[in-house]
Amino acid sequence: MFKNYTINQTTLPLDMDQFISETDVVFAVHSLVEAIPQKLFHQLEQPLGRPAYHPKMMLKVILYAYTQKVFSGRRIEFLLEDSYRMRWLANHEQISYRTINRFRRQETTAQLLAEAFVLFRRQLITNQVIENEAIFIDGTKIEADARKFSFVWRKSTNRYETMLDKKSEQFYQKLYEEEILPCLKEEGQSDGLTSGQLDGIACQLEADIYETEEQLAGEKEKEKQRYLKKKRRIYKKYLRKVQKDFLPRKRKYDQYNQIFGERNSFSKTDTDATFMRMKDDYMKNGQLKPGYNLQIATENQYVLAYDLFSNPTDTKTLNPFLDSFLEQHKELPNYIVADAGYGSEENYMYIHDILHKTPLITYGGYYRETKKKYKDNPFIVENWLYLEEQDEYICPAHRPVSFKRYSRRKDKGGFVRDFKVYECEDCRECPVRSQCTRATSGKNRQILVNNSWRYFKAECKKKLLDETTGTIYRRRKIEVEPVFGHLKAHLAFHRFHLRGKLGAKIDVGLALMALNLRKLGKHMERKALSKEKTETILIIIVKIVSVFYK
Known part of the structure; x- marks a missing residue:
């Protein structure tokens, strides 16, 4: 005898959430997004055009997909058809991968994600999951979604631009001596021509060619015609030199210098990415690869805030990261904990004198100075x-x-x-x-x-030798380092999946929130299991008591 098996027959219940465990991470995703204030969603509403999918639904679907290590838009679309958890979150809507990718790239999504981190931290403090006594800061470099050999270096750009300026200067002096061009440069200007000046030379040569052609059309003598044709050929040769060589290259170098900003390199396929040396060098040759410097603040292994920087070193990222944390959460814990990569006079002074907080940050030679050989x-x-x-x-x-x-x-x-x-x-x-x-x-x-530097070093030693603050600092390795391990090993997030700093920030923000929700889901499972065990033990005790004391 077999159990009845008819897949074409309608069965009850029809609610899919009946098949999902109460401790499943899907409910954590649902609760988090539902807690975001409605006014934020109303700001995204458009009065015209076809009604869009609700941002709540889109954010839930993408967040849950990230908890399942699914980062591709096409794979998220497939998961919507295959997973009943995703179908429950999407209310049986079939969303195209294009819609998913468009939603992930919007600035409004970054605002919703930032609000989600604020709410998540507030709930952790309310439920006493974290003490809000300190934040633990560290950074890691993650490879950008860009071609590995699409680099542009500032030194090379400056060298080639200098060579171009020298050639354009010689070209201009030649035309000026031949009285083809008027004086275009101011007195004392010895460097090369700007793109505007090159554009002016091109316009002047075009005008000379037009004037020569008019003279040629009205000229009857063969000798003067030959002279005018030769003159026109020379003008066209000079014009091609400007339009095909000098002007495009100068505009390209101007664009490169604008993109560089304070950086020394960028990628052509993701201009916000900077070439950095990665720890996980799968090429095994020490080459620089395009990436971003991810900075996170954690407590109890929950990510409370994050930000992306184009600067490969951690020292210059601490102060702007603390500013963004303060702007987002409106408060800072008393202790700022970080490793020696953040130890500098500027950082100590900023935290102590401006933020009025206590830095628990070692400096470069801290452990060396504790050795007997140094003393x-x-x-x-x-x-x-x-x-x-x-x-x-x-x-x-x-x-x-x-x-x-x-x-x-x-x-x-x-x-x-x-x-x-x-x-x-x-x-x-x-x-x-x-x-x-x-x-x-x-x-x-x-x-x-x-x-000043000696004072901050002495304060650092004093704080780290103190029992209370020293214990807080020693928690750093078990607070922030495991988060990067879970991100790269458990969640398999080794590379960004969206281009541009905004897209990369949304991408890693979704991944970090997915880590938080996975951890919270495990916490709920352990709590439910502990409660179940406690209830079972109580039932057994009651039965034993009832047997012996009838």
Whole structure:
């Protein structure tokens, strides 16, 4: 005997959510999107045209697809037909992959996603899943959706543009000497011609060609005709040189310089991407590949905020990332925790003096300075004796190194550092000169002391040696590093799937929120299982008690 099997017969219940477990991640996706304020969706509504799919439905469908490691628009479209969870979220609508991809690229989607992160963090704080005491910041580089060999380098562009300027300058001087062109450059302008000036040369040559053709049409003498034809050929040759060579190249270099901004490279297929050195180098040759620097802030392994940067180094990304976190969430926890890649005087000063928060960030030589070898080295300035009243140091040869002057230096980003310069009185016959300094024989040993940087280093050591703040810092490795592992290993997100900084930011935002929802789903499963076990144990205890105490 077999159970009845008739697939063409209508059966009850028809509600698909009856077949889904209460702890399934699909309900976490549904609850999160439903919690977004309605006014945000009303702002996206268009009064004209065909009614669009509701943004709630689109966001739910894409978010759930990302939790299932599905990132392609075509595969999401297929999942809508194949998965009853997706059909339940989409209310049985069949959405085209083009509609899915268009929705993922819109700026309004980025706004909805940002609001989703704010709501998610607020719910975590309300339910005491996170303590909101600190945020743990780290970054990783992810490859862009761009061709690997589509690079444009600033140095190469500048070199070729300089060569072009030299050739165009020679070309202009030749035409000016032949009295074909008037003076187009101002006095003192020695560099090459601009694209506007080249365009003016082309217009002048076209006018000369037109005038020559008019003269040729009214000329009867053979000798003058030959002269005018030769003149026209020369003008056309010069015009082709400008229009086919100089002007297109100059416009291209102008466009490149505009795209560069403060960067040193970009990709032709994704101009927002910068060439960076990736850790997971599958080519095994150390080549630079186009990518973005992803920065995230986490607590309890939940991603609370994220941002993308074109700068490959982490040091210059911390302050703008904290600004974006503050703008999005309207508040910052008391402790900002990050590794030594973020340790700089500028970052310490910004967090401490402007944000009024506590940085728990090591600096480059922190662990080296804790070694006995470093502390016992007599040639390191930090180990020299300092006489405060005389404002001088005592070098290893027991000679005074006195204060000479103040110095101020500015880095590429515009940050100013103040130094005090100390110089030894006489190093000529010092027995340890070769070990103490690399200066030439005629110069004395000079040292630069940055008291502001020393203060922040001392504060950093004090905070990390403290039991409370030291415990918070030691949580960094288990707070933020596993998130990148889950993103790349469990979710298989190794490369962006959308081009442009906006598209890449939406893409990785969906992936990070998918990680949060997967983690929340596992948390709900464990909670339900624990509750079920507790109820089972209570039932067994009640039965035992009822047996023994009848």
